[in-house]
Amino acid sequence: MRYKVIAALVVVVALIGASAGVALATNTPSGTAATTASIPAGGPVKIFVTPNNGAVAAILVTGAIGDYGKTLTIDKNGKTDSNGNYINVTLHKGTFEINSTTLDAKANSSQPTFYKATCSALDSVTGPVTLFNGTGLYKGISGTLSITETYAFISPLSTSGGNKGQCNLSAQPISQYSSITGSGTVSF
Numbered sequence: 001m002r003y004k005v006i007a008a009l010v011v012v013v014a015l016i017g018a019s020a021g022v023a024l025a026t027n028t029p030s031g032t033a034a035t036t037a038s039i040p041a042g043g044p045v046k047i048f049v050t051p052n053n054g055a056v057a058a059i060l061v062t063g064a065i066g067d068y069g070k071t072l073t074i075d076k077n078g079k080t081d082s083n084g085n086y087i088n089v090t091l092h093k094g095t096f097e098i099n100s101t102t103l104d105a106k107a108n109s110s111q112p113t114f115y116k117a118t119c120s121a122l123d124s125v126t127g128p129v130t131l132f133n134g135t136g137l138y139k140g141i142s143g144t145l146s147i148t149e150t151y152a153f154i155s156p157l158s159t160s161g162g163n164k165g166q167c168n169l170s171a172q173p174i175s176q177y178s179s180i181t182g183s184g185t186v187s188f
Contacts, residue, residue: 040065040137042187047145049180055082057180059089065186067091067137071098087129094136103127103147112151119167122152131186138188145184152177 043064050058055073069091075084087098103125112123126148134141153173158164 147182
């Protein structure tokens with residue numbers, strides 16, 4: 001189902017958001033900003049993922065560490081799998097992995113709220129993900145994040161056949177929205 005694919009993307013995004021790099025900005029006398037990377041001390045982080053219709057998504061991490069990059073949904077063996085329960089996060093200052101098994105299970109068993117009169121639906125699921133296997137600035141990363149996946153869509157009406165004029169849930173949505181956000185604490 002569409003929701004399973006969106007849920008898998010949400011899990012990937014959530015896991016990626018948990019590990020990010022720290023960037024300290026200071027103003028120079030000329031008014032330009034200089035950025036210096038330092039070893040993250042850990043602490044609270046917030047993640048924001050822009051889901052895609054595939055295994056890859058964009059991620060931004062703020063808080064105790066700050067970095068951005070891409071996520072890739074993978075299986076337990078590290079192979080690309082848009083329905084996998086693990087996420088490989090590649091940021092500018094390092095990489096790490098996310099185990100989203102618990103969140104994915106909740107998302108896969110969730111039923112969207114469907115409004116038949118308007119052919120619209122929405123669903124939101126919150127669950128934990130864990131971070132591990134960091135490299136670069138994120139070496140030794142660990143932590144648990146609470147990730148929320150949100151998905152909404154409007155389906156078209158069937159234009160022919162016995163279901164003419166009814167919601168066509170098997171067709172591509174007319175419009176859709178999805179987001180993956182989360183927060184938690186990481187350590188190194």
